[in-house]
Amino acid sequence: MTLKTGDEYKDSVKSLKLEAHVMGKKSDNLPENPLVNPSMKAVAATFDGAHSDNEEIRGLFRTRSSVCEAEVNRFAHLHQSTEDLVKKVLMQRYCGNLTGCCFQRCVGLDAANAVFSTTYDVDQEYGTHYHQRFRDYWCKIQVDDLVVDGAMTDPKGDRSKRPGEQADPDLYLRVVEKKNDGVVVRGAKLHQTGMLNSHEIIVMPTLNMRPGEEDWTICFGVPTNARGIRYIYGRQASDTRKLEELKLDVGNPIYGGQEVMTVFDDVFVPKERIFLNGEVKYSGKLVERFAAYHRQSYGGCKAGVGDVLIGAVALIARMHGIDRASHVRDKIVEMIHLNETLFSCGIACSSMGYRTPAGNYEVDMLLANVCKLNVTRFPYEIARLATDVAGGLLGTLPSAKDLEDPVTAPYIKKYLATTEGVEVVDRFKVLRLIENLVAGAGSVAYLIESMHGAGSPMAQRIMISRQADLDGKIQKVKQLLNIN
Ligand SMILES: Cc1cc2nc3c(=O)[nH]c(=O)nc-3n(C[C@H](O)[C@H](O)[C@H](O)COP(=O)(O)OP(=O)(O)OC[C@H]3O[C@@H](n4cnc5c(N)ncnc54)[C@H](O)[C@@H]3O)c2cc1C
Known part of the structure; x- marks a missing residue:
């Protein structure tokens, strides 16, 4: 089966019967949990894209597999050209526009492309068989149209110490037992985006x-419901607003x-799901490649969410009657400039991508790192400008309940009235969406x-300094000035 709809995807995740600890309680009905449910809807949007009525959108999401005979969702695609890399960024911007949040499906895609090329290189050097294993594994992912979490970040304990020097060696996920048919691993991965989906x-x-x-x-693939895996849900700012009866205060409805x-509490990984095991020379390459793809991803998704924030700011400026003020127009232009710069970097590192010996396409490493370094700054500046234009109500707005309370509602409606024709409730909606992105769960x-x-x-700075060919630049100057 390929190309699930959003509803088919939701059913397939429900059938996994995942359990997690969510705010001190064990939750075994995660898809219906109000804290979790909105995130599942965001992932479902990546499936519905492949069934869009709009042919152009459908074309972004649908593509042909390179490892098996199937039409597949681009979120599971091994990039076959620079055009594929560009389309990935366009698709991500579209998803950011649609959901106004993280839609969680890029990280597995980025991991897959990195593992694909790295396993090939490892096999070439050591005569191992990881690459074919990974091709078989990924073919199943594509055909079943599955969502994959990319899990890289270890807890890392004392950052000044190597894994073996930590007081607890499990602070970096590791193999604790080797068996004939696989390995047992122990450790944890933090900050896992969309893992429960x-x-x-x-x-x-x-x-x-x-x-x-x-x-x-160690690199491997396991099902999310494998024995020994435990999930502890991460809190987000203002997350309990999702538990309230009225949804207006959530911001993103x-x-x-x-x-x-x-937590990987002694999880068994069968041999056929292991893609790297002890070849230390290639772990750095895998990290670099995954990071580069993921740094490219942010040029699409963050620009997509940035569009939503800029749109909300332009709308609130109009609602407040300040949209024609030159400083407001200039601030909005500045936000657009920053946002399009992020997007441009995503497109640039894609367009300058290259074919790996394994056959898939890698992004230009230097430009992908420039992309991500901009991402570490520009959304903050966009959020600062959004806060400036939106005004102080962003941090002091009464609650949705007070807007419905017969005692307080008339005062709120009287004193939070703004330009003619604007309903106070609509003003609330826009301010809450901006709040969500600059200071709430969306931030x-x-x-x-x-x-x-x-x-x-710092990780991008290190990569930029490595990739920038400073000696080559010095040589150009010497040539220009005729210096020997
Ligand atoms: C919302 C969110 C979603 C994420 N999703 C995923 C995901 O899906 N999958 C995944 O694998 N990861 C994910 N991550 C993790 C992300 O990759 C890490 O947060 C990132 O690599 C930084 O690691 P850290 O959080 O441990 O911070 P740290 O490594 O502690 O970094 C904090 C600061 O310490 C500095 N520092 C760290 N080590 C050293 C050192 N040895 N010497 C000097 N300075 C040092 C850093 O430069 C930085 O300034 C996500 C993170 C966030 C916030």
């Missing part, structure tokens, strides 16, 4: 490992994101993830 997990090492760190050099802490993905997702800013 996923069918599968690809686990990758988090570091460039060194000789002696073979046990921590339909969709939301999700992150969990995932986890729009701001905090922009800073740390796919690596904190």
